[in-house]
Amino acid sequence: xxxxxxxxxxxxxxxxxxxxxxxxxxxxxxxxxxxxxxxxxxxxxxxxxxxxxxxxxxxxxxxxxxxx
Amino acid sequence: xxxxxxxxxxxxxxxxxxxxxxxxxxxxxxxxxxxxxxxxxxxxxxxxxxxxxxxxxxxxxxxxxxxxxxxxxxxxxxxxxxxxxxxxxxxxxxxxxxxxxxxxxxxxxxxxxxxxxxxxxxxxxxxxxxxxxxxxxxxxxxxxxxxxxxxxxxxxxxxxxxxxxxxxxxxxxxxxxxxxxxxxxxxxxxxxxxxxxxxxxxxxxxxxxxxxxxxxxxxxxxxxxxxxxxxxxxxxxxxxxxxxxxxxxxxxxxxxxxxxxxxxxxxxxxxxxxxxxxx
Numbered sequence: 206x207x208x209x210x211x212x213x214x215x216x217x218x219x220x221x222x223x224x225x226x227x228x229x230x231x232x233x234x235x236x237x238x239x240x241x242x243x244x245x246x247x248x249x250x251x252x253x254x255x256x257x258x259x260x261x262x263x264x265x266x267x268x269x270x271x272x273x
Numbered sequence: 274x275x276x277x278x279x280x281x282x283x284x285x286x287x288x289x290x291x292x293x294x295x296x297x298x299x300x301x302x303x304x305x306x307x308x309x310x311x312x313x314x315x316x317x318x319x320x321x322x323x324x325x326x327x328x329x330x331x332x333x334x335x336x337x338x339x340x341x342x343x344x345x346x347x348x349x350x351x352x353x354x355x356x357x358x359x360x361x362x363x364x365x366x367x368x369x370x371x372x373x374x375x376x377x378x379x380x381x382x383x384x385x386x387x388x389x390x391x392x393x394x395x396x397x398x399x400x401x402x403x404x405x406x407x408x409x410x411x412x413x414x415x416x417x418x419x420x421x422x423x424x425x426x427x428x429x430x431x432x433x434x435x436x437x438x439x440x441x442x443x444x445x446x447x448x449x450x451x452x453x454x455x456x457x458x459x460x461x462x463x464x465x466x467x468x469x470x471x472x473x474x475x476x477x478x479x480x481x482x483x484x485x486x487x488x489x490x491x492x493x494x495x496x497x498x499x500x501x502x503x504x505x506x507x508x509x510x511x512x513x514x515x516x517x518x519x520x521x522x523x524x525x526x527x528x529x530x531x532x533x534x535x536x537x538x539x540x541x542x543x544x545x546x547x548x549x550x551x552x
Contacts, residue, residue, distance in 0.1 A: 216443050256443040258440040259302070
């Protein structure tokens with residue numbers, strides 16, 4: 206069973222992370238100038254960042270370093 | 274809609290109230306954010322089922338794009354709705370001709386046409402109609418409607434969006450970006466060809482923002498390769514051009530906020546006051 210966490214952020218701002226990046230719980234995943242922060246819920250590794258045109262959002266997939 | 278949720282009349286609605294036929298042509302879902310700005314009033318761009326309802330209710334003459342799923346009842350396997358409303362049937366009852374293919378597009382007549390050529394966003398590939406084909410047909414229908422109808426006898430307003438230029442740039446995909454811009458360029462040509470022949474039509478071409486911060490640091494027109502650089506995957510604050518041709522096109526020169534564009538169109542059309550809260 207996958208423990209990956211999926212976050213969505215409006216594509217008006219850019220994601221500040223890319224696949225392979227290590228992220229920490231509480232880290233803002235949006236570019237610094239973004240009006241709304243996208244706060245990382247877990248510590249782990251970014252597996253994928255992709256653009257979802259239908260929702261005009263970036264989808265960030267994170268593999269937690271401690272599943273659960 | 275203002276931050277306090279007061280709905281404001283869009284430039285399309287103002288043109289409609291002035292007695293003009295109206296249309297929206299896109300390559301995204303018909304209920305996506307840009308067409309919604311012109312033909313609906315909701316709190317969030319995510320309210321696509323509600324936006325679809327309002328586009329029909331607002332009796333926009335021509336609606337061409339994708340997103341059939343938001344017009345289908347939840348009992349349908351392709352539906353994106355959570356209710357049983359069949360907006361295709363409702364649109365037909367309201368006088369719309371419903372079409373789904375490029376061949377149907379060739380033969381359809383106005384004054385009300387709903388063309389939804391995909392369940393989701395358009396692929397922008399054949400056998401779908403290309404943006405330029407949809408633009409030419411929308412102009413034909415609106416021009417004929419404006420000529421034949423007393424109700425819509427004061428010309429027409431048409432918004433055409435190359436919706437997927439933004440998407441290609443969010444993905445930092447230069448090939449897709451070039452292809453989508455070329456598809457849009459063909460649509461612009463269709464509009465300009467009509468305007469030049471007609472002599473009474475204003476065409477304004479612009480963007481609501483830049484995406485990706487694209488620059489070309491290396492390469493030349495003589496070479497077969499260029500190097501591109503993207504500075505972001507999001508929207509940028511780079512100024513965007515405004516091109517205009519036709520009567521009073523000189524009013525669109527200068528540097529200004531893009532919220533002024535509909536105001537300047539309203540001035541050209543003699544619509545005032547604009548903007549104003551919707552009654």
